[in-house]
Amino acid sequence: MNQIYWDLGDGAVVRTYTLDDAQALFDLIDANRDHLRPWMIWEETTKSVDDTRTFIQSCLDAPVDIEGNGIFVDGDLAGGIGMEIDTLSNSGEIGYWLAKPYEGRGIITRACERFFDMAFNELGLHRMELQAASDNARSRAVAGRLGMREEGVWREGIRVSDGYLDSVGYGILEDEWRSVRS
Amino acid sequence: MKPDLHIELGGGAIVRPYTSADAEALFAVIDANRVRLARWFHWVDDATDASSQTAYIESRLDDGRSLDGNGIWIGDDLAGGCDLMIAGSDDVGELGFWLDEAFVGRGLVTRAAQALMTRGYEDEGLHRTQLRAGVDNLRSRAVAKRLGMREEGVLRGAGKVGGGLYVDLVIYGQVVDDWRKTV
Numbered sequence: 001m002n003q004i005y006w007d008l009g010d011g012a013v014v015r016t017y018t019l020d021d022a023q024a025l026f027d028l029i030d031a032n033r034d035h036l037r038p039w040m041i042w043e044e045t046t047k048s049v050d051d052t053r054t055f056i057q058s059c060l061d062a063p064v065d066i067e068g069n070g071i072f073v074d075g076d077l078a079g080g081i082g083m084e085i086d087t088l089s090n091s092g093e094i095g096y097w098l099a100k101p102y103e104g105r106g107i108i109t110r111a112c113e114r115f116f117d118m119a120f121n122e123l124g125l126h127r128m129e130l131q132a133a134s135d136n137a138r139s140r141a142v143a144g145r146l147g148m149r150e151e152g153v154w155r156e157g158i159r160v161s162d163g164y165l166d167s168v169g170y171g172i173l174e175d176e177w178r179s180v181r182s
Numbered sequence: 183m184k185p186d187l188h189i190e191l192g193g194g195a196i197v198r199p200y201t202s203a204d205a206e207a208l209f210a211v212i213d214a215n216r217v218r219l220a221r222w223f224h225w226v227d228d229a230t231d232a233s234s235q236t237a238y239i240e241s242r243l244d245d246g247r248s249l250d251g252n253g254i255w256i257g258d259d260l261a262g263g264c265d266l267m268i269a270g271s272d273d274v275g276e277l278g279f280w281l282d283e284a285f286v287g288r289g290l291v292t293r294a295a296q297a298l299m300t301r302g303y304e305d306e307g308l309h310r311t312q313l314r315a316g317v318d319n320l321r322s323r324a325v326a327k328r329l330g331m332r333e334e335g336v337l338r339g340a341g342k343v344g345g346g347l348y349v350d351l352v353i354y355g356q357v358v359d360d361w362r363k364t365v
Contacts, residue, residue: 041271088224089342126348127339152335156310156357159272164309169353173339 004069008110011074014081017060021070022053024077028099035100037161039136044161066118071098071111078102081111083119083128091127092119096142103138109145116146117181120174127173133158133165143170147180187249187301191293195256197264204253205236207260211282219280220344222316227344247306254281254294261285264294266302266311273309275302279325286321292328299329300365303358310358314351316341326354330364 005015017025026049029036036043046052059068059082067082079098086092094115096108119125130148132139143150148170156164172180188198200208209232212219220226228234242251250265262281268274277298279291302308313331315322326333331354339348 089340090348091340126342129337129340149338151337152353154310154312154334154353155332155355157272157274157312157355159309164273164357169335169337171338171340 004066006111006114008107008114010105012078012105012107012110013072014069014111014114015072017056017068017070019053019056019060021077022049022056025052025056025070025080028077028079032099036097039133039139039158039160039165040097041159041161066115067095071096071102071107073102073107078107081108081115083115085123085125089127090125091129092123092125093129093131095130096139106145108142112142112146113181116172116177120177125174127171128177130170131158131167132170133160134168135165140168140170143168146172147176148172149176187252189294189297189301191254191290191297193256193288195254195261195290195293197252197254197294197297199242199251200239200253202236202239204260205239206232208232208235208239208253208263211260211262215280215282218283222319222322222341222343222349223280224342224344249275249298249301249306250278252294252298254285254290256285256290261290262294264291264298266295266298268302268306268308273307275299275306275308275311277311277313279322291325295325295329299356299361303361308358310355311361312353312355314341314353316343317350317352323352323354326352329354329356330360331356332360 003016029046065084070077071079081096083092083094130143151169151171154167157167158165212229247268254261264279267276299311313326334353334355337351341349341351
């Protein structure tokens, strides 16, 4: 399990959750329910601090995936980010969310850049993917800023509280990331 | 808990999960088809002997709701494999299949996939099924069309195949409402 601690500048840090973060994570989700509900199925299943504690523990126990990382701004939890790794295809999928007050500062883009650097430079992955609901303009803009290419629309591939949303698939290959970074 | 599965496909063919007793047969068929299968599947490189298949079969016994680790059988002969993987929280199932060369062209994979998709939609509450096939894997892509799946994009370099190479994959998808119209 990779322990992460990255300083993104401007007071923003990404680090692996510990169980001590369970209360802050629940409180932040609870304060952002209307903001998260349209996109994130786990908003409605996160009912108490027991649920965030269980989530953090499952991330800590996961042998391969690097999920369960908090984004902190000036010491306060601001959102979450992580990646699943598919060892069969040697690729990773990034996922993230941010509380409303922290939007618009480029924090998610900077955090994703660090994950992509790790994926391609340290883990030796061949490809990174992102899926964003077709109506989630903010999330799709992140993919664009990262230089990912849109590869298709997977009909009704994302489950949310209200039903199912079309998912836009984005991908970037190792050599493409190197030219983005150079 | 893994769902029970034993489906008659007609013409003496059935789909059922492998048991440990099938490891030798599974390895023999993969080994006989190694060059063909390695064009599309990285796991062929990991199939080094019967015990590697015992490990694979056992790993499928504890795989949640997935309808995977299944052989397509004709009598006692193993003709190929067909799986519907169910992971994550999106109610999506992902098809995968392969066939021994001697059994190609009989519609076995199409029937096996239809049977698993029906189980997935009706019993496992799936909302969508999908298939990723190598861009040049025309047989696999033809199965997707016969299943009524729609082409939705091309995932560049997303398929790892034998020898450490990567191929582009076409993604096909079907939502449950479209499936209902076909049955």
